[in-house]
Amino acid sequence: MIVTEQNELNLTYKICIFGDSGVGKTTIVNRYLTNNFLTNIKSTLGAAIHIKYVDLDKGKATLQVWDFGGEEKFKFLISSYAQGASGGIFMFDLTNYDSLINVINWHPEFRKIARRVPLIMVGSKLDLEEKRICREEDAIDIMQLYKFHNYIECSSKTGENVELVFKDLLLRILSEQGYAQIKLI
Ligand SMILES: Nc1nc2c(ncn2[C@@H]2O[C@H](COP(=O)(O)OP(=O)(O)O)[C@@H](O)[C@H]2O)c(=O)[nH]1
Ligand SMILES: [Mg+2]
Numbered sequence: 001m002i003v004t005e006q007n008e009l010n011l012t013y014k015i016c017i018f019g020d021s022g023v024g025k026t027t028i029v030n031r032y033l034t035n036n037f038l039t040n041i042k043s044t045l046g047a048a049i050h051i052k053y054v055d056l057d058k059g060k061a062t063l064q065v066w067d068f069g070g071e072e073k074f075k076f077l078i079s080s081y082a083q084g085a086s087g088g089i090f091m092f093d094l095t096n097y098d099s100l101i102n103v104i105n106w107h108p109e110f111r112k113i114a115r116r117v118p119l120i121m122v123g124s125k126l127d128l129e130e131k132r133i134c135r136e137e138d139a140i141d142i143m144q145l146y147k148f149h150n151y152i153e154c155s156s157k158t159g160e161n162v163e164l165v166f167k168d169l170l171l172r173i174l175s176e177q178g179y180a181q182i183k184l185i
Contacts, residue, residue, distance in 0.1 A: 009059030013173050014084050016066045018106050019091035020099040024124040024156055029067050031156040032166055057183040082113035087173045094123045095131040118172035120150040122165055127155040
């Protein structure tokens with residue numbers, strides 16, 4: 001934590017996004033950062049790191065958003081990426097049941113390193129209603145069983161709940177770090 005001369009907080013947090021290739025990790029980060037919807041993004045190699053500044057009532061938070069390349073062959077890198085993480089987003093595609101099951105497979109690696117940090121589960125592509133396969137009840141069961149802190153469904157195409165995903169996680173991180181009274185503006 002850094003307190004500036006004006007007595008304002010400047011908090012920096014690392015947030016990691018995991019999930020199968022194609023669930024929409026890079027797209028949600030782009031939507032959150034730029035408010036654009038991108039198609040045909042190349043599969044992310046390793047991880048890409050993005051920065052987002054969020055205004056707080058008593059200063060600002062700098063979010064380092066780590067977009068993890070979701071391919072199986074990069075799974076061994078999870079533990080190194082998890083180092084120093086303040087929170088995690090585990091994403092699956094509501095139209096792809098395997099991607100939901102893989103949330104269960106991905107998260108123990110992360111938990112080993114970042115034990116107590118808030119983790120939220122995110123169901124993506126909410127706009128593809130007619131192709132939806134994963135039921136909300138199934139996702140909530142997994143959330144409860146594996147002790148995720150929340151479950152949110154969103155669409156990077158329409159933008160629905162995209163801000164909420166990051167706000168919810170940031171508020172949980174702030175609370176975990178002893179800043180429960182801080183508000184986002
Ligand atoms: N319809 C729809 N397509 C999406 C959404 N989010 C991502 N996509 C598409 O899904 C594909 C994979 O997205 P990408 O962000 O590259 O997935 P990643 O491998 O998890 O980073 C791309 O063609 C995106 O345009 C969404 O909310 N709705
Ligand atoms: Mg990607």
